[in-house]
Amino acid sequence: MLVLGDAHAATPEKRRALFAAYREANQDVTLQLGDLMYYDLPKPTWFIAGNNEDFDTISALRNGLVSNSDVRNATLLASSMVELNGLRIAGLSGNYAPTQYDRPRANLVGERRRHFTHEDVERAMALESVDVLMTHEAPHGLPVSEEYEVGCPYIDDLLSALDPDLCLIGHHHQHTETAIDGTRVVSVAPTWERYYILDPDTLSLTWHETPES
Numbered sequence: 001m002l003v004l005g006d007a008h009a010a011t012p013e014k015r016r017a018l019f020a021a022y023r024e025a026n027q028d029v030t031l032q033l034g035d036l037m038y039y040d041l042p043k044p045t046w047f048i049a050g051n052n053e054d055f056d057t058i059s060a061l062r063n064g065l066v067s068n069s070d071v072r073n074a075t076l077l078a079s080s081m082v083e084l085n086g087l088r089i090a091g092l093s094g095n096y097a098p099t100q101y102d103r104p105r106a107n108l109v110g111e112r113r114r115h116f117t118h119e120d121v122e123r124a125m126a127l128e129s130v131d132v133l134m135t136h137e138a139p140h141g142l143p144v145s146e147e148y149e150v151g152c153p154y155i156d157d158l159l160s161a162l163d164p165d166l167c168l169i170g171h172h173h174q175h176t177e178t179a180i181d182g183t184r185v186v187s188v189a190p191t192w193e194r195y196y197i198l199d200p201d202t203l204s205l206t207w208h209e210t211p212e213s
Contacts, residue, residue, distance in 0.1 A: 001085055002027035002043075003196035003205065005188035006050060006170050009038035016213030017192035024211050025195050029084050033170030033188055034093070034136040041073040046084065048077050049093035050136045050170055055113040058093070077134060079116075079123035085200035090162065091134040092116055092124045095171065096152045121154050125161045132203070133164040133183075136171045141180050144172040144187050159183055166203050175207065 002025040009015040015038055022030070022042050030043050034050025039057055049058045060066040061076040075082070077091025094116035100108060105117045116137075138144065139159050140151030150172070159167060159180060167185045175189040186205060188196060194207045 001087075001198040001200055002030040003168060003188060003198050004030060004032045004191045005194070005196075006033065006035035006052075006173060007037060007191040008035055008052065009191075010054075014192055017210055020213040021191050021195040021210045024208070025197060027197065031089065031132075031134060031168065031198070033134055033168055035170060036074070039071045039074040040069070044073045044075070046075045046077055046082055046089065046091070048091040048134050048136055048170070049114070051095040051114045053114065055111065059113055062093075079120045079127075081127050081130065087131045087200050088129050089132045089134065090124065090127050090130045090164070092120060092155075092158065093136070094120065095137050096154065101154070116154075121158060124158055127162060130162040130164045131166070132198075133159070133162055133167045135167065135169055138169045138172065138187065139167070139180060139185065141178055142169060142172075142185055142187055143176050143178055144174045146172065159185075166198075166205075 007018045009018045030045040032047035034048045035052045036047050062078050078093040081090040097115045100115040105119050137152045137155050138150050139155040167183050169187040172187050173190045177186040196207045198205050
């Protein structure tokens with residue numbers, strides 16, 4: 001199972017790197033951690049929305065309305081879950097903004113659609129028997145290097161409630177990992193640097209350099 005971090009594939013250079021990772025990995029199933037920004041994909045891909053996306057497309061995917069040549073093999077996980085290769089995989093789309101969290105999702109417009117709300121977290125909290133959780137925002141305790149304090153309390157709560165074996169994080173463009181209350185938490189590198197292979201039987205995660213496209 002292929003795992004990809006942020007892709008930023010709206011630009012030709014980053015898109016070539018994205019497709020190079022798909023080709024080199026040669027996996028039937030792909031998980032992607034947000035900031036995808038291009039949705040016509042070569043293999044079936046389940047992804048979460050990041051804070052950089054085409055939000056018209058993301059809104060349509062949230063509502064099951066997209067069916068055109070610009071979206072292929074792309075399925076959004078937005079407080080929802082899918083079973084793939086025997087794993088129950090859940091995803092929370094978006095990032096955290098304290099000014100938007102308590103608003104109804106229907107009231108978010110324009111670029112504000114990038115954020116998750118209390119409604120999104122509550123729906124995700126209701127999921128059961130999650131093996132792998134995908135989020136774009138990080139919990140507290142993840143040792144990434146940023147100029148601000150990393151960690152969202154609502155991701156902390158989600159980890160505690162769902163108790164997955166593995167949590168995969170996008171957004172930070174760094175590979176780091178830790179363990180939080182028995183969950184292995186991994187921040188993945190961006191797609192133009194690395195791709196990952198997840199073994200669904202053991203949940204081992206190995207990384208490989210993305211080849212030059």
